[in-house]
Amino acid sequence: MSAIRFDDVWKEYGDHIVLERITMEVEPRAFIALVGPSGCGKTTLLRMLLGEEQPTRGQILVDGKPLPGEPDADRGVVFQRYSVFPHLTVLQNVMLGRELRDARFTGRLFGAARRAAADDAMSLLAEVGLAGQESKYPSALSGGMQQRLALAQAIMRGPKILLLDEPFGALDPGIRADIHVLMKRLWNETHLTVVMVTHDLSEAFGLATRVIALERSRNRPEERERYGATVSRDLEIFPRRSAEPRAIVQSAPAGTTRSGKEHQPGRPGALVLKEQP
Amino acid sequence: MRLVNIRPGRQTRFYLLALPFLLVAIAYFAGSSARLAQNPNDKLLPALPSMVQAVKQMAFEVDPRTGSYLMASDTVASLGRLGSALAISTVAALVLGIVIGLLPGANALLGPFVSVTSMVPPLALLPILFIVMGLGENSKIALIVIGTLPCMVRDLAMKVQELPREQIVKAQTLGASTWQIALRVAMPQTLPRLIDVLRLQLGPAWLFLIAAEAIASDSGLGYRIFLVRRYLAMDVIIPYVAWITLLAFLIDVGLRVLQRKAFPWFASVRAE
Numbered sequence: 312m313s314a315i316r317f318d319d320v321w322k323e324y325g326d327h328i329v330l331e332r333i334t335m336e337v338e339p340r341a342f343i344a345l346v347g348p349s350g351c352g353k354t355t356l357l358r359m360l361l362g363e364e365q366p367t368r369g370q371i372l373v374d375g376k377p378l379p380g381e382p383d384a385d386r387g388v389v390f391q392r393y394s395v396f397p398h399l400t401v402l403q404n405v406m407l408g409r410e411l412r413d414a415r416f417t418g419r420l421f422g423a424a425r426r427a428a429a430d431d432a433m434s435l436l437a438e439v440g441l442a443g444q445e446s447k448y449p450s451a452l453s454g455g456m457q458q459r460l461a462l463a464q465a466i467m468r469g470p471k472i473l474l475l476d477e478p479f480g481a482l483d484p485g486i487r488a489d490i491h492v493l494m495k496r497l498w499n500e501t502h503l504t505v506v507m508v509t510h511d512l513s514e515a516f517g518l519a520t521r522v523i524a525l526e527r528s529r530n531r532p533e534e535r536e537r538y539g540a541t542v543s544r545d546l547e548i549f550p551r552r553s554a555e556p557r558a559i560v561q562s563a564p565a566g567t568t569r570s571g572k573e574h575q576p577g578r579p580g581a582l583v584l585k586e587q588p
Numbered sequence: 589m590r591l592v593n594i595r596p597g598r599q600t601r602f603y604l605l606a607l608p609f610l611l612v613a614i615a616y617f618a619g620s621s622a623r624l625a626q627n628p629n630d631k632l633l634p635a636l637p638s639m640v641q642a643v644k645q646m647a648f649e650v651d652p653r654t655g656s657y658l659m660a661s662d663t664v665a666s667l668g669r670l671g672s673a674l675a676i677s678t679v680a681a682l683v684l685g686i687v688i689g690l691l692p693g694a695n696a697l698l699g700p701f702v703s704v705t706s707m708v709p710p711l712a713l714l715p716i717l718f719i720v721m722g723l724g725e726n727s728k729i730a731l732i733v734i735g736t737l738p739c740m741v742r743d744l745a746m747k748v749q750e751l752p753r754e755q756i757v758k759a760q761t762l763g764a765s766t767w768q769i770a771l772r773v774a775m776p777q778t779l780p781r782l783i784d785v786l787r788l789q790l791g792p793a794w795l796f797l798i799a800a801e802a803i804a805s806d807s808g809l810g811y812r813i814f815l816v817r818r819y820l821a822m823d824v825i826i827p828y829v830a831w832i833t834l835l836a837f838l839i840d841v842g843l844r845v846l847q848r849k850a851f852p853w854f855a856s857v858r859a860e
Contacts, residue, residue, distance in 0.1 A: 382761045386761055394758055396755060397853055398854075407772065411768050418767075448856070464758075
């Protein structure tokens with residue numbers, strides 16, 4: 312749950328201006344969808360939020376403080392690909408964030424701490440519809456399941472901001488609809504501010520509280536290098552959506568998940584009790 | 589049907605596999621019997637019975653002078669050198685490869701240096717090693733390490749750099765420090781690739797081992813081959829070469845099996 316403020320942010324690569332005059336406020340708990348044509352700097356903007364790239368001018372403030380210059384645990388991320396670690400099982404992938412937090416030197420938990428982390432991870436896996444898959448390697452999962460896993464992995468660490476870089480772009484429409492349901496639920500149940508880059512307008516309008524379109528103001532070939540994209544539309548979704556905090560995912564009681572719920576892999580919609588329209 | 593589309597079946601595959609081996613054996617024994625028919629004392633292409641006799645003597649009879657089974661003690665000596673040298677190379681390559689591959693600063697510092705040292709012909713350094721370290725075990729092990737390490741470091745650093753950037757970023761968003769990234773992300777994914785790199789370096793390692801043993805040694809497979817060369821003892825040399833080949837092959841197979849068993853996730857990653 313964090314407010315983000317872009318303060319006249321520019322991004323240039325040498326002479327090439329990618330983004331210019333980005334000024335906006337993102338309120339806590341917002342779900343922002345960034346849309347725009349290819350090459351308009353959506354992903355660059357996201358990478359700046361992530362800390363992977365620095366603005367050339369201006370600054371990005373999170374809760375009033377300048378963004379640290381490298382990625383950290385406050386900002387979780389799900390990429391379109393390569394978001395999960397292929398050498399870890401599903402359970403190990405989800406537990407990793409906890410292990411990295413609690414075991415600074417070994418990066419591994421043992422004994423009771425490990426069991427507690429595993430229990431939390433198992434309940435989170437059940438939440439995202441991956442119960443029963445915990446000992447598989449990611450390569451054995453479908454694309455949709457891998458993205459569910461990536462979401463669970465990011466959320467396990469408890470970030471304040473979740474950044475999504477076309478996370479569902481490579482999925483089939485049916486799978487995508489399912490994962491949208493999950494995404495909405497996660498956003499409601501956690502305290503996340505979400506920023507999502509997407510190509511899919513219906514996805515943007517279907518999920519977000521606010522859709523921000525980036526566009527170049529001038530697009531003639533001789534001008535293209537010298538004029539970057541900027542915010543051309545800033546649309547609040549009406550009727551206004553707001554997060555309805557329910558039980559936080561992490562606090563789901565341990566031990567209720569392993570065999571408790573009937574579920575269909577890849578169709579966690581079956582798990583949802585009350586999904587708002 | 590086009591040749592590119594013809595896939596041999598299981599049985600055909602086996603015959604095809606055996607064919608080149610068989611052809612070499614036939615060529616050898618044909619040549620051998622032709623030469624022996626002309627001159628029964630010919631030593632160049634000994635017949636199978638004389639090789640069996642030589643192996644029996646080398647492998648299963650105690651050498652009266654040293655009181656040991658020569659082939660066994662040669663094998664132990666050679667494998668000991670090879671093993672300790674490759675152990676040093678592997679561990680050093682793992683550490684250096686991850687450091688260079690993961691840290692841009694270390695890459696700037698050591699990358700070019702490693703590239704240059706991997707171009708030094710190791711055998712040209714052998715005299716220096718003998719002068720500096722003497723003729724004992726150390727210089728032989730050092731030769732193998734020098735011969736294999738730079739290439740292994742270079743290859744491994746490249747493999748680490750090929751890890752998707754997303755993974756490194758993702759680990760950071762899970763709160764990982766540089767040390768934790770190395771320990772939990774880079775190293776486990778580097779280990780199976782290390783086996784690939786090691787397999788590639790087995791050939792050079794054997795080369796340097798035999799070379800070092802040939803020049804200055806008093807035991808070892810290479811030493812024995814070059815010793816009996818003076819007597820044109822092809823009946824010993826050929827079985828020794830076959831034995832060395834078999835050992836190298838078994839080590840390679842062992843590493844492949846280890847890779848498959850220890851890193852079950854790796855096959856699908858490599859297939860991508």
